[in-house]
Amino acid sequence: MQTPPPRERRLLLAVDAPSLLHRNHHARAHTDLRDRQGRPAWALHGMLRQILEAIDQFAPDALIFGLDDRSTSVREGLYPAYKAGRAVKDATLVEQLERADALLSALGFRTVTPPGLEADDVNASAATWAGENGWDCVLVTSDRDSFANISAHTKVLRVIDGGISGSPLLDPARLHRLYGVDPHQYLEFAALRGDASDNLPGVAGIGEKTAPILLREMGSMRAVWADIEHCGGENLVATLDSWCAETGARRMGAAMLKRLTAPGARERYDFNLSIMSGRTDLELGLTPDVPGSPGLLPLDPERVARVVDFLGVGATTHLAMRVLTEPAGSGRP
Structure with a gap:
């Protein structure tokens, strides 16, 4: 060697x-x-x-x-x-x-x-x-x-x-x-996506393709939850739809908000994060x-x-x- x-x-x-x-x-x-x-x-x-x-x-x-x-x-x-x-x-x-x-x-x-x-x-x-x-x-x-x-x-x-x-x-x-995520975002990405090998389902409707977009455009899930709590996700929808307009992608802001505010979504994310964190x-x-x-x-x-x-x-x-x-x-x- x-x-x-x-x-x-x-x-x-x-x-x-x-x-x-x-x-x-x-x-x-x-x-x-x-x-x-x-x-x-x-x-x-x-x-x-x-x-x-x-x-x-x-x-x-x-x-x-x-x-x-x-x-x-x-x-x-x-x-x-x-x-x-x-x-x-x-x-x-x-x-x-x-x-x-x-x-x-x-x-x-x-x-x-x-x-x-x-x-x-x-x-x-x-x-x-x-x-x-x-x-x-x-x-x-x-x-x-x-x-x-x-x-x-x-x-x-x-x-x-x-x-x-x-x-x-x-x-x-x-x-x-x-x-499509930085290391400090990986746990949040994994908590959204879930982990089938550990029998941990993710947040319904959010997977490996959409989770990185959400994290990249909003910065962190802390910012996401804060926006939902303080203004009903208005900035979240506007930010994601603006990205879609710039890239030619189909608008996704309202659909993403619906998935994040579905019954049990926040609890599922928080639980995954607690189990996955080393x-x-x-x-x-x-x-x-x-x-x-x-x-x-x-x-x-x-x-x-x-x-x-x-x-x-x-x-x-x-x-x-x-x-x-x-x-x-x-x-x-």
Whole structure:
């Protein structure tokens, strides 16, 4: 790998471990890879392999892994139908999800399982921590919820079918090209649109095409609701119809107002926003100025060799030794 140029800011790589495990479980189940005790290991191996490739690509100074609390869920307590449409997890996936923390911790990585919360919350808190401490951050996930954390110093590597090298790295400009909104508007956009994967319907009649227009022309949903409350949406209708006249689009102001003021529309939006918002105040336990802290690179070579070799894939052990145990100053920025 070509050595990256020196950076002015240190880099934190925050990984949504469950999302990588889910993807690799389905993509690699045909291999039936087992560890040296005969336990299913294809999802764990695939996750680790992608982590190593991401480290090789970004050369981070520290890593943190978010895990879901599998025993309880704050969001499910608020909304029992949360994620209800998803298929029941295969037993071999469940087993590997439960072993992920032990594997990552054994390597010397920092893992966080927030009580009642999810890896998305760890990602949101990691982005906030990086901003407050003068670091850059890359969030590694396949979940769109993390798009709300994109900023000048936080990017999202959205892991898709092409693996790490083929996955898009989203910054504010690329997010805007994809969805027509800026990062600070993404949560409002998502709350309007809804999220079928989490079983969260959106505001009826407002989707991926119309929500960006509304947010762009009005600036924010706070401004939208304020206009509806104070003058019955008069400015909203005028602003949207003016945009339609300028662009040659069909007038939409009155129809948009009707959808936003329909019974339950405001409540649906507010509820989605509360469920979708990631926690940004979690204690992550990152102490990067304390040598040997969990998550700091490089890791202990003997430890890495022993843990990765237990998966029984020599090529992955070799890659792990190269990217995890390389001492500072030997190509790492």
